[in-house]
Amino acid sequence: MLANIAHSKLPVEQFNTELRDICGAFQTQATEQQTEHRGALQVEERFGLEFAHVATDIHAIRRSNRDVRQDDGENFFLIFQEEGRALMSQNDTTCMLQPGDMILIDSAKPSEFTFFGKFQRQLSLHLPRQEMSKRFGELIHGGKFLTQNDQTAQALSAVVSKAFAHNSNETQSNYLREALFGLIGAMLFEQASDPNAAGIDADVSGAQTLKGGLNFIDQCFSNNELTIPQVADHLGTSMRQLQRSFALIGTTPTDYLIQKRLEHACQLLLARHSKPGTQLVSTIAYASGFNDVSYFNRQFRRAFGCAPGQF
Incomplete structure (x- = not known):
């Protein structure tokens, strides 16, 4: 979805610091032998929303109850898996993200991503909690998961790809933003009505x-x-x-x-x-x-x- 970003090697602690600056209080876990990290972190803004590109070969990224208490958890994160695989857990949901899959994460709750020290890329859309609550109320819960074969997931990916394809004018950006939130609402409503709707293809x-x-x-x-x-x-x-x-x-x-x-x-x-x-x-x-x-x-x-x- 994003343009190619140069990956580099940097100390694990430096990656951890940059991740916290961009996404909040998260902790990285390297493998026992890993002192350097290969990847990149970059933030871009599209139609008034922040997108974070995270590429890494770290073992795992976790957000504990203690981490949650350290910042205000002002965002939900809609995570698009672009390359590699990630074992993800939040609330009662544990799933394996494959390329094209996506999941909604609540930053006010503990969460865990395990990458097993293998290179992977994710795109994280930061959704302001205040706006999400105003639009969707009690429908919002972290751990909402969509597979790449789900039509709503495909539509969401298409809207985000469109946003990165070229610089839209203000009117186009507003329409894309509304399309994005409309599709998120469709995902939340469908899963609230049928909790098994998105799990058909997910092991x-x-x-x-x-x-x-x-x-x-x-x-x-x-x-x-x-x-x-x-x-x-x-x-x-x-x-x-x-x-x-x-x-x-x-x-x-x-x-x-x-x-x-x-x-x-x-x-x-x-x-x-x-x-x-x-x-x-x-x-x-x-x-x-x-x-x-x-x-x-x-x-x-x-x-x-x-x-x-x-x-």
Whole structure:
């Protein structure tokens, strides 16, 4: 939708600061090995509304209750997924955004986007809370989701694309603005009348399983006895459903568990450089969740092309 924007590498903390300046109190989470971020942030105005272009390969962006209390949450964000995938959660909605999908986020409520450290682009339309409340009243709720196949989503994308295609005069801008709000109203009314209307093509249950699996593995990966069947049991789902949910992000539960353990091992190995001899490789392997040093060595060499002791 936007013109090409030059992406650059910058420190994760710098990206976090710029994100807060543009969108409010959000927190970024990098992968354990990530110190630089590849992407861009840019703000443009069209028909009196602010659009933020966010491109990133960060692991996740979150807004907690504490973050909500730090600013006034003056906007709703209509997020257009342009490239890549994002696992999104707000209120009772958890969904996987694919290119062309969109979701309405309430900045007065906690929310979470997980990108898994893979490059993605989003366009965030900032909708003033006061105007949204005046127009739609109690119909407004964060977490409203539309897939790329939904006709309202396609119409919204067309209006926004039109706004960026050329500089409109004041009369054209006013018509485009009214068309935009009219379509947002249609989305809110349809979903209030039929909560399942936008979920036909969305693997919502799979996204919820994925989120639960990711969180459980993130918390428990260092447990040497953790197995993937235990993850499925914890979530109350089948192994097949768990495998299908992780396929949404192009991986398997086993590969994700190994990835988390290897990332943690890398951090311990790097820390060892500042205090040589403080930890044996075998100790690091066990502390990272591996219970077989030979298996750890094979997985590490496969991932990084060298032995752990050479890292």
